[in-house]
Amino acid sequence: MKQIDQDDYQRAKELVKIGIVATIACVLTGVVTCGAKLASKLVGRKS
Amino acid sequence: MTATTPARPILGFQNLVDQAIRKTEKFLDSTADLILKKVVKVEPHPEPEPDPVAATNVLSDEYEESGFRMKSGFKQDDNWAIPHMWVEMTAGGIGAGTFLASLAASNPAGMTVGFALTAVMKGILLWADLGRPDRVWRVFAQPNKSWIARGSWAFAAFCVFGGISTLAALLSVGGTGVMLSSIVAIIASLVLLVYDGFFLNDSTGVAGWRSSVLPFWFATNSSAAGVALTALLGSASTGFLRLASALFGIAGAMGYAYLRDLLRGGASARTSARQLTDGDQKIPFVVGAGILGSGVPAMLSGMAAIGVAPTLNIFSAAALGVIGVYYSRQSTLSSGVHTPVF
Numbered sequence: 537m538k539q540i541d542q543d544d545y546q547r548a549k550e551l552v553k554i555g556i557v558a559t560i561a562c563v564l565t566g567v568v569t570c571g572a573k574l575a576s577k578l579v580g581r582k583s
Numbered sequence: 584m585t586a587t588t589p590a591r592p593i594l595g596f597q598n599l600v601d602q603a604i605r606k607t608e609k610f611l612d613s614t615a616d617l618i619l620k621k622v623v624k625v626e627p628h629p630e631p632e633p634d635p636v637a638a639t640n641v642l643s644d645e646y647e648e649s650g651f652r653m654k655s656g657f658k659q660d661d662n663w664a665i666p667h668m669w670v671e672m673t674a675g676g677i678g679a680g681t682f683l684a685s686l687a688a689s690n691p692a693g694m695t696v697g698f699a700l701t702a703v704m705k706g707i708l709l710w711a712d713l714g715r716p717d718r719v720w721r722v723f724a725q726p727n728k729s730w731i732a733r734g735s736w737a738f739a740a741f742c743v744f745g746g747i748s749t750l751a752a753l754l755s756v757g758g759t760g761v762m763l764s765s766i767v768a769i770i771a772s773l774v775l776l777v778y779d780g781f782f783l784n785d786s787t788g789v790a791g792w793r794s795s796v797l798p799f800w801f802a803t804n805s806s807a808a809g810v811a812l813t814a815l816l817g818s819a820s821t822g823f824l825r826l827a828s829a830l831f832g833i834a835g836a837m838g839y840a841y842l843r844d845l846l847r848g849g850a851s852a853r854t855s856a857r858q859l860t861d862g863d864q865k866i867p868f869v870v871g872a873g874i875l876g877s878g879v880p881a882m883l884s885g886m887a888a889i890g891v892a893p894t895l896n897i898f899s900a901a902a903l904g905v906i907g908v909y910y911s912r913q914s915t916l917s918s919g920v921h922t923p924v925f
Contacts, residue, residue, distance in 0.1 A: 538625045545619070545627035550866035552615040558875065558906050565902040569815055572692035576817075579691075579753050 600711035604666050657854045660789055660919035669912040671708035672779045674700045675738075676801060676908050679775040680809020682745060686765060688818035691752040696816060697809065698749045701775065702742045709738070730782040737774035744768040776802040779912070789919040791855030794844040796837060797915065804834035804877065804911055808904030811884060815901040824888035827900060828881050831907075835877030838868075838911065851922045858918035868914035876907015 540548070619625055678701030685693025713719060723739075726732040744767040751761040780798025787793075807830035814823050845856035859868040880900035887896035 537620070539628050540625050542627045545625065546863075547866055548619055548623070548625065549612075549615045551870065552618050553611050554866065554871050554875065554906070554910070556611055556614055557871075557909065558902065561905045561909075562898075562902040565812070565815070565898065565905065568696055569898075572696050572816055575695070576692040576753070 597711045597713075600708065601667070604670065608666055657851060657923055658921045660786075660916070660921060663783075663786075664917045664919060666913075667708060667712060668916055669909060671705055671712065672801075672912040672916075673905070673909045674704035674708065675775055676779065676805030676912075677808045677812070677905060678702070678705060679741070679772040680805040680807070681812045682741075682749075682809070683769065683772045683776075683806070684810045684813035684823075685816070685818070686748065686752075686769065688813055688820075688823065689752070690813055690816055690818045691749070693813040693816040693818065694745075694749045694752050696812065698745050701738075701772075702745065705738070706742070730778065730785050733774060734778040734782060737771045737778060740767055741771035741775060744771065776805055783915070783919075786919070788921050789855075790849055790851035790922060791845055791919050792915070793852075794841055794848070796841045796844050800834065800837035800841050801911065803830060803837050804872075804904070804907050807831045807834050807877075807880070808901065808908050811880060811897065811901040811904045814884070814887075815897050819887070819893060819897055821888050824884050824893075824897070827904075828885040828888060831877050831881035831884060831900070831904065834907065835873060835881065838872055838877060841915075842868075849922075851920050854920045855918040858920070859914055862918070864914040864918045867910045867917070871910025872907050872914055875903050876910055880904050880907065 678697045678699070680697070681693055681700065682697030685691075685697055710716065722731055722735045724732060726736055744764045747764040748761065748768045751757070751764070777798040780801040783789075783792035783797060784795070807827060810823060810827040810830055814820075814827060842856055842859060845852045845859070848856075858864045880903040883896040883900040883903070887893040887900065
């Protein structure tokens with residue numbers, strides 16, 4: 537395993553965290569979008 | 584005999600929210616470690632434990648170098664630099680932006696999402712943040728002096744009139760009452776968009792939050808994310824997508840203007856700026872709020888406006904817009920530095 541500087545490791549970790557948060561945001565955005573579209577269809581209005 | 588009031592009457596609920604956020608934070612941390620160690624196959628050099636005084640108390644030795652002796656150095660703020668606040672500000676900002684954009688586009692689905700984000704999600708986090716929930720009425724006092732009071736009135740008005748307007752839109756009900764309710768909800772949303780920034784402006788001890796650019800940067804990136812989410816929820820007209828692209832672009836420029844403002848300020852403001860450009864907040868500010876949160880979604884919504892893969896581009900722009908709002912709050916709050924005492 538390659539050893540890197542503490543600072544570089546922390547920066548790499550922040551980048552990975554942003555990637556994970558972006559993935560979670562994509563999933564949540566998808567769920568909210570589908571949910572909202574479905575709900576508005578159910579109440580009889582097309583958004 | 585006087586009855587004693589419990590210090591935190593809804594401690595269980597507050598703990599629940601607190602624990603959920605801490606667990607999410609731990610999950611992010613351990614998953615990032617796992618990916619770096621197992622997938623990228625890198626690990627940090629083992630280093631000696633940092634000096635706790637140096638690590639917590641002195642973020643800059645600017646004054647020491649000039650011959651002044653500090654009783655306490657530049658200390659990072661630990662009241663607001665917590666994930667709880669970042670999530671609460673993100674939900675409130677995006678909710679208000681989405682509600683406003685959806686009201687303008689007559690999009691009931693968007694209004695519902697905007698209302699839920701602000702009234703429910705921000706509401707839960709605000710309530711969990713109260714030290715003494717039994718004295719909540721006190722935050723409404725003196726709206727002529729305090730941004731916390733103005734924000735509380737705006738939040739309460741949004742919950743009532745935003746709720747009425749959303750319900751009316753869902754049920755296709757109109758009339759003068761609904762119109763008046765929508766007007767009050769619009770005013771409340773506008774206050775909520777700038778509230779976080781002005782509230783931070785009031786923190787006299789943290790020079791990095793006193794910039795006049797801050798409230799408008801926060802309002803612009805919240806609006807951009809709101810317009811993109813509204814487009815995603817069914818109002819993807821060319822005009823709306825162009826508006827989203829322009830707002831993302833302006834938000835990026837305002838983030839840069841905020842940094843420039845800090846660099847022209849005093850030593851504490853410059854210490855905050857260094858945190859954003861070279862310190863712990865470099866990745867969240869430059870990559871999270873700047874590149875991924877403003878630059879890329881500006882480009883993606885612009886591409887959607889000219890008809891290039893519109894569905895995928897609108898979806899990506901909206902999700903990245905959310906990221907941008909979150910990381911703008913995280914980096915700004917975490918780079919807040921208290922002015923030293925001499």
